[in-house]
Amino acid sequence: MSDEKKLTLKRIVIFTVLCFIPNYILEIAFSDHRGGLTSAAAAQTVMLYPAIANILTRLITKEGKGEHYLKASLKKHKGIYLAAAAGPLAAGIINLFAMHFLYDPNTDMAGLLDKNTGGKGLGLMLGVILLTYLQDIPLLILGFGEEFGWRAYLTPKLEKLMPRLPACCITGIIWGLWHAPLIWYGYDFGRGYAGFPYVGIIAMCVVCMPLSYVLTWMTEKTKSVIPAAVCHTVIDSVMNLPAAAMISSEALEKHSLWVGITMMGLVPTAAAVCLLLTGFGRKKAEA
Amino acid sequence: MLGYIYSNFKSCKGTFFALMGVLFFANCFIFVPYFAGSEVYTAAKSSEGSSFLFMMCIFTVALSFYVGGIVQEGLLAADERKKWAYFVVSTEDGIKKQVGSKYILMLLYSVTISFVCIFMNALTADILGEDVPPTSGLILLLFFVQLLIRAINAPFIFAFSSKYGNTVRLAALLIVSAIALVYGLFGDLSIINMDTMWKKLFKAIEKLSESETAIWAQTAFFGVVIVLYFLSYKLSCKFYLKGAEHYDK
Numbered sequence: 001m002s003d004e005k006k007l008t009l010k011r012i013v014i015f016t017v018l019c020f021i022p023n024y025i026l027e028i029a030f031s032d033h034r035g036g037l038t039s040a041a042a043a044q045t046v047m048l049y050p051a052i053a054n055i056l057t058r059l060i061t062k063e064g065k066g067e068h069y070l071k072a073s074l075k076k077h078k079g080i081y082l083a084a085a086a087g088p089l090a091a092g093i094i095n096l097f098a099m100h101f102l103y104d105p106n107t108d109m110a111g112l113l114d115k116n117t118g119g120k121g122l123g124l125m126l127g128v129i130l131l132t133y134l135q136d137i138p139l140l141i142l143g144f145g146e147e148f149g150w151r152a153y154l155t156p157k158l159e160k161l162m163p164r165l166p167a168c169c170i171t172g173i174i175w176g177l178w179h180a181p182l183i184w185y186g187y188d189f190g191r192g193y194a195g196f197p198y199v200g201i202i203a204m205c206v207v208c209m210p211l212s213y214v215l216t217w218m219t220e221k222t223k224s225v226i227p228a229a230v231c232h233t234v235i236d237s238v239m240n241l242p243a244a245a246m247i248s249s250e251a252l253e254k255h256s257l258w259v260g261i262t263m264m265g266l267v268p269t270a271a272a273v274c275l276l277l278t279g280f281g282r283k284k285a286e287a
Numbered sequence: 288m289l290g291y292i293y294s295n296f297k298s299c300k301g302t303f304f305a306l307m308g309v310l311f312f313a314n315c316f317i318f319v320p321y322f323a324g325s326e327v328y329t330a331a332k333s334s335e336g337s338s339f340l341f342m343m344c345i346f347t348v349a350l351s352f353y354v355g356g357i358v359q360e361g362l363l364a365a366d367e368r369k370k371w372a373y374f375v376v377s378t379e380d381g382i383k384k385q386v387g388s389k390y391i392l393m394l395l396y397s398v399t400i401s402f403v404c405i406f407m408n409a410l411t412a413d414i415l416g417e418d419v420p421p422t423s424g425l426i427l428l429l430f431f432v433q434l435l436i437r438a439i440n441a442p443f444i445f446a447f448s449s450k451y452g453n454t455v456r457l458a459a460l461l462i463v464s465a466i467a468l469v470y471g472l473f474g475d476l477s478i479i480n481m482d483t484m485w486k487k488l489f490k491a492i493e494k495l496s497e498s499e500t501a502i503w504a505q506t507a508f509f510g511v512v513i514v515l516y517f518l519s520y521k522l523s524c525k526f527y528l529k530g531a532e533h534y535d536k
Contacts, residue, residue, distance in 0.1 A: 039409075041406060041409040041410035041413050042413075043409070044402075044409050070289060071288075071289050072288070120499050123499065124499050124502065127499060127502040127503045127506055128502060130506045130510075134431075134506060134510065134513070137513075138401040138426075138430045140398065141398055141399075141402050
């Protein structure tokens with residue numbers, strides 16, 4: 001192994017350790033044992049550690065700023081920005097119909113929406129979605145916190161050792177394992193599935209792979225981490241709103257593992273397959 | 288553009304870190320009655336204690352945005368030198384990049400203020416063993432109000448430089464104050480009832496995410512602010528060269 005490869009590997013290890021340590025400590029120490037955290041302040045900071053790890057690794061290994069992926073290039077790539085913002089909502093609507101037919105076919109979606117919105121129906125739902133989009137502007141810092149670590153540091157470093165597709169898959173696995181303490185207690189997939197919590201952790205790693213691939217595509221296409229940050233923030237806030245309003249809580253609870261997999265994995269997998277067919281993943285390792 | 292943002296941030300990094308310090312300090316005000324052993328906090332589990340924490344959080348959030356606004360204005364007034372302005376004009380898309388970088392940094396400052404406020408309110412509630420007061424709606428509202436104020440303020444500063452721009456703004460503020468004074472002397476003041484004011488305020492803040500009217504009103508307001516912020520940037524680009532005439536050498 002060449003010295004450059006060894007150095008890259010060292011940087012990847014340092015970055016991963018710096019990402020995992022604060023996250024695991026906080027999520028274990030402040031776990032409410034139901035998939036949430038007892039400390040609101042800790043919950044506010046967990047998404048920032050990958051970005052902090054990116055900066056610290058560069059300082060520790062004297063790497064300098066290098067390829068930082070901070071240029072916005074908004075005008076040149078406005079289509080991708082638009083897709084990053086609108087994509088998760090479209091994915092949420094597709095998820096809603098997929099989950100309705102797969103797990104909740106007998107529920108009247110319009111009736112449930114009326115019930116959940118106090119009789120105000122689609123009008124309120126639209127208002128909430130639009131407001132959530134606007135509220136995401138000051139919350140972009142959270143999406144940026146994760147993406148600046150995973151997409152702007154880890155994946156490009158892995159791409160120096162291997163082609164893009166396995167690099168995105170390994171990023172997905174690391175990203176999934178990073179969520180492990182929360183999933184251990186029931187976050188995202190609930191607790192009532194066979195093989196809890198190990199199957200949930202594996203499922204998280206699996207769904208993070210295509211998502212990582214799609215977000216890497218956005219980052220590499222624009223040479224900026226900002227569209228990925230926008231997409232991540234909107235995924236966290238907007239994507240689940242349609243399903244939360246129109247799928248019955250019984251179905252969500254009964255099929256919690258598959259609901260989680262569908263929500264996070266269905267559309268990214270389809271998008272990743274399309275990107276693969278267009279040849280995005282064929283980039284060779286650099287070093 | 289990134290170069291301009293970096294340059295602007297570098298010239299104002301002292302004030303940025305001072306802002307961070309002030310924000311943490313301002314948000315720590317909540318602890319003063321707590322460490323002083325005030326009974327309202329020792330009885331924090333009661334509804335009165337919760338209301339007091341809520342009130343303190345509202346106070347510190349408002350204070351944070353006020354201080355942040357002052358720092359944002361400092362950012363606008365930085366590098367007001369003719370030499371720099373003419374250099375900016377001579378470069379390709381220089382005015383757009385210079386003005387745009389200031390608008391982006393102001394936005395980033397507001398994002399930082401919002402995040403620190405949300406984090407500090409959460410930390411305070413954790414330390415006091417209380418539920419986090421529902422101030423996030425208020426923080427988001429103030430975030431957009433701050434952007435609105437900057438959207439109105441910035442073109443004045445770009446058009447007349449900070450020295451003259453502030454005079455114009457002060458004149459506008461005096462007119463508003465005079466109207467408020469006249470209303471205070473002769474208008475109906477029954478709406479301002481200190482006994483019920485806080486209760487009404489708490490209710491209004493809690494209602495921000497519940498009532499359909501409030502949701503649509505916020506959506507419309509936030510949307511208008513974003514459009515105004517963009518128009519303000521366009522206007523500032525137009526006035527930049529005019530304002531540069533007022534700069535020192």
